[in-house]
Amino acid sequence: MTETNIRYRYDGDGVPGFEPFTGRHASAELLDLYRSMLRIRRIEEEIGRRYHEDQMKTPIHLVIGQEATAVGCAGALRLTDLLYSGHRTHGAYLAKGGDLKAMLCEMHCRVNGCVGSRGGSMHLIDKRVGMAGTSAIVGGAVPIATGAALAAQMKGEDRVVVVFLGDATTEEGVTAESLNFAALKKVPVIFFCENNFYSVQSPLATRQPNRDLRNWAAAHEVAAVRVDGTNVLAVHDAVATAVALARSGGGPTFIEAPVYRFRAHGGAGDDSATGYRAEAERDAWESVCPIAQFGDVLGQSGLLDDPAINAMEREISTEIAEAFAFALASPNPTEEDLYQHVYATEAGPTDAVG
């Protein structure tokens, strides 16, 4: 593969030097964003490393390369704000504060998984932290998040709802329908589009005309912005702006964040060699790795050095090892569990967090 095979180029500005964000973010917050991205990367790598052992009998959709979108977005939300997502849930779940042990138990099909082994990796939820729901049908979560925002509005709650979607989700009719309704009712919802250019192995160009997705969103009278999806601070700030608009009754925002998944659509490895995308394209995007970029800037600013990174790595590594051990030692569900919760029998915890 040569450079000319690159179909989708990174056209962001990278993470700017320290000056532009000095004063807007506390040092601790910046380090948290970095650590959160690093933690997700290491968790995903470990899942990928162990996947071939077949202990995790669930499809996986790794977010390696897409950590800045999840972390930047969740960082701009309150605990009581809700996050919905599609099938690529790992990043959103972890960034919003979902429990790692419960996630790995779910992936190992254990009874104490976050949804009792009924969902697997595409249905990671943790309602205590506002990771409210997912759908494995492309576009499925979009109207549901819109409805959650409608509920917040009707109940007079100070709550914002974000739904993660991909570029292909904008091709589903239900997404256009949801934008229309969200704009009509000015409900506090943010449509966060991680545009990673491929739906499984189908490139954007075979699925959509060459267009600016912001225009598509704006045609529904939804505020529309684009942000560099490899820049955690840019994502954070774009979401914070959208959240402020939503909280003030200004209605929905559509955020397009171009970003790249370094691995295959599903499974542990990369599949670029099959030819649907150029390895050179993947390499080019890996060179703007969101974690490395941000780490460099923090390093230049004096906030982060190798000993600090090493300390983070050790903590994360220990946490991951413990969580895997916990999952592998956890009990399997019983046949009786299969028949539980088909129907709700009495009033349950329908209300969201807070």
Add this chain to the structure above:
Amino acid sequence: MPWDEGLVNSLVYDQPDPAEGRVTSYVQAVNEALSLALAHDPGVFVLGQGVDDPSAMFGTTRGLQEKFGRDRVFDTPLSEEAMMGVATGAAMNGMRPVYMHNRPDFVLLAFNQLITHAAKFHYMDNGQTNVPLVVWAAIGRGWGSGAQHSQAIQGLLVGVPGLKVVMPSTPYDAKGLLLSAILDNNPVCIFEHRWLMKKDGIVPEGLYRVPIGKAVCRRPGRDITIVGASHAIELAMQAAERLSDDGIDAEILDLRTIKPLDEAAILESLHKTGRILVVDTGWMKGGVCAEVGCVAAERGFADLKAPVARIGLPDVPTPAGYTLEQFYYPDAARIATAALDLVRHGKAPGPVSSR
């Protein structure tokens, strides 16, 4: 006036005896249920295309927006899938939406959200989230409604775990079952029948509930059980009158809920009569007729004195033209003939393709 108003107005029903209680129309009974629920619980809201228009969803939503405001009773975009998802998302977050459709045909546009999302969230998230959603639609029939405006889709939903499906046959049940559906913590589909809308009945004022999942005996009998729901019960009752002239005593069992099915009531009646004829407003194959018939065959075999029989719609889309419609829809005479054949000769109606 809606195009089918004249047809529905021309239908003649037995009038209830006012001495037995307050008489109201079917439409009024539904309207009362909605009004009571909206007054009772601030989480209840009503949405649907045309719920606030002059036709007011056949009159069932008349006056509700004036009484409860535009935020709680509102018209929707023509976006059935998204609105089903919006209603589901709201239900998952503390609301109790009632999403109304003029026709079940429009619900088909929203099957992804209804079947793959609303019906499954409670299970998929291990019981953490309830989806107290009501989906209401009125089955059309006659006056050229045709293949795309008269579908009775309940049979498609009988096999979907997580859903409940309710089909009232009287104004009393229409109100009581709708109130139960709104108070239920699961997604409940209510399929009304357009031809029942002008029926009057005894309907108590105030809140009451008709339990979901419980059948009721409309007419006790010894010789045969005719079981069904909704408008099929109206036809079955007429058929029972004809049968009594022939000395056949038919028991009529109104399922009221087709999912979950009251299997105990079906088997109890079959045990008594030894014969069963299932009637439905939907297609015979793979639907309510098939499921109820299977329950009888599987669990009531020892009681059967004749084959399990069923009368529903043939395996054909609904024709629009008047004459073809007359061949298509079963009537009381056909039900009576089938019951007679079953009791006298132990013979079920011919194969579906010839009906």
